[in-house]
Amino acid sequence: MRTQVGIVGAGPAGLFLAHLLARQGIEAVVLEARSRAYVEGRVRAGVLEAGTIDTLNNLGLGERMMREGLVDNGLDMRFKGRTIHLDLPGLTGRGVRIYGQQEVVKDLIAARLTAGSPLVFEAKVDRIEGLESGRPRVHYTHDGIEKVLDCDLVAGCDGFHGVSRGAVPDGVIETYTRSYDFAWLGVLAKAAPIADMTYSNHDRGFALCSRRSMSISRLYLQVPASDAPENWSDARFWDELHMRMFDEGRSEIREGEIFQRDVAQLRSYIAHPMQYGNLFLAGDAVHIVPPAGAKGLNMAVADVRVLARAMVGYFATGARAGLDRYSADCIDRVWKTIRFSVSLTDLLHKFDHYSPFQRGMQMAELDHIAGSEAARKVIAEQYVNLSNVAD
Ligand code: APR
Numbered sequence: 001m002r003t004q005v006g007i008v009g010a011g012p013a014g015l016f017l018a019h020l021l022a023r024q025g026i027e028a029v030v031l032e033a034r035s036r037a038y039v040e041g042r043v044r045a046g047v048l049e050a051g052t053i054d055t056l057n058n059l060g061l062g063e064r065m066m067r068e069g070l071v072d073n074g075l076d077m078r079f080k081g082r083t084i085h086l087d088l089p090g091l092t093g094r095g096v097r098i099y100g101q102q103e104v105v106k107d108l109i110a111a112r113l114t115a116g117s118p119l120v121f122e123a124k125v126d127r128i129e130g131l132e133s134g135r136p137r138v139h140y141t142h143d144g145i146e147k148v149l150d151c152d153l154v155a156g157c158d159g160f161h162g163v164s165r166g167a168v169p170d171g172v173i174e175t176y177t178r179s180y181d182f183a184w185l186g187v188l189a190k191a192a193p194i195a196d197m198t199y200s201n202h203d204r205g206f207a208l209c210s211r212r213s214m215s216i217s218r219l220y221l222q223v224p225a226s227d228a229p230e231n232w233s234d235a236r237f238w239d240e241l242h243m244r245m246f247d248e249g250r251s252e253i254r255e256g257e258i259f260q261r262d263v264a265q266l267r268s269y270i271a272h273p274m275q276y277g278n279l280f281l282a283g284d285a286v287h288i289v290p291p292a293g294a295k296g297l298n299m300a301v302a303d304v305r306v307l308a309r310a311m312v313g314y315f316a317t318g319a320r321a322g323l324d325r326y327s328a329d330c331i332d333r334v335w336k337t338i339r340f341s342v343s344l345t346d347l348l349h350k351f352d353h354y355s356p357f358q359r360g361m362q363m364a365e366l367d368h369i370a371g372s373e374a375a376r377k378v379i380a381e382q383y384v385n386l387s388n389v390a391d
């Protein structure tokens with residue numbers, strides 16, 4: 001096969017990029033290792049910033065998101081039995097929208113297939129060659145047959161565990177990372193959600209109450225990194241959630257059948273530069289944020305909005321200027337988004353190695369936020385809009 005842009009991975013980064021390029025008449029082939037069902041079944045976060053919402057709508061793909069997505073104007077943080085309420089529109093003039101990432105992916109895949117545009121599932125990319133040449137070659141296996149995709153440019157949108165980043169010669173990419181000794185246990189439950197997105201820093205650990213609809217709750221507990229979903233019965237989960245949300249009377253949090261469980265590891269990770277020759281890396285392939293800021297999807301979309309603009313310019317004029325500065329155009333935003341996500345993680349989680357003094361500093365910072373509109377505004381403005389990029 002031959003195309004203008006070979007895209008490795010059909011997650012949000014790869015799918016948004018494919019649609020952004022198609023809108024400008026640029027051909028791309030998306031190669032996805034997993035099946036459609038697997039990709040559409042992956043439960044991830046669900047907070048869409050304005051830039052992501054606008055991009056979906058500008059692509060003409062936002063109808064279901066606008067109909068089914070939930071506008072979220074409040075962000076609460078609990079500590080020592082107290083609740084800090086952040087009025088997002090009051091503090092920033094805008095809110096966010098809750099719409100599961102898997103729903104976004106379903107909409108993007110359906111539109112791509114309806115348009116008859118190339119999207120190949122169960123096509124695992126094995127290696128990428130010729131990155132320094134003008135004719136990169138993507139080798140992949142589909143139906144047990146080794147195949148080749150020749151292209152002008154390659155977009156590595158294959159996530160943290162993909163192959164694209166590894167196609168860059170040793171010594172080119174620098175990585176910056178921080179690991180955590182805890183993870184997030186996430187569940188989906190047939191239970192009406194509480195009023196607002198609510199994070200809680202409890203002596204027993206972090207908890208978060210989010211939603212997917214007015215009858216489906218998306219709930220999280222901080223657990224040891226070694227923990228597993230099967231260790232958590234419904235009863236054990238609800239007991240722990242009530243306690244960590246300071247709902248000992250069990251009068252606020254509604255329980256229901258838990259029908260999905262997962263444990264997500266936390267890490268902070270940046271790989272820079274985000275490009276090499278004719279390979280351009282985007283999304284989780286080059287950065288991972290701890291989920292406390294709900295930024296992963298929004299960062300991926302921001303990256304490919306910059307990359308699409310650079311690719312469009314290249315194919316229109318042959319000039320590489322936009323391509324050559326892609327990484328430089330992204331990296332400051334990436335660092336700032338990582339910083340926000342790390343700061344929220346540090347603020348809201350229980351760190352076993354913390355001294356009583358450090359734990360006291362955490363509580364004092366939350367107490368300060370509770371008493372300062374300026375401090376709440378700093379958090380709110382980063383929560384609603386860190387990943388917007390000029391079109
Ligand atoms: N060949 C083809 N596809 C691959 C390969 C490969 N060798 N390796 C990985 N993939 C696919 C994965 O199956 C996945 O569907 O690449 C896709 C990468 O998608 P994501 O991991 O979702 O990454 P990204 O598109 O950058 O989106 C980031 O997704 O995982 C969440 O929390 C993350 O919200 C963030 C968002």
Ligand code: PHB
Binds near residue numbers: 046047218
């Ligand atoms: C979610 O709804 O899945 C969610 C919300 C907020 C976060 C992370 C995940 O910080």
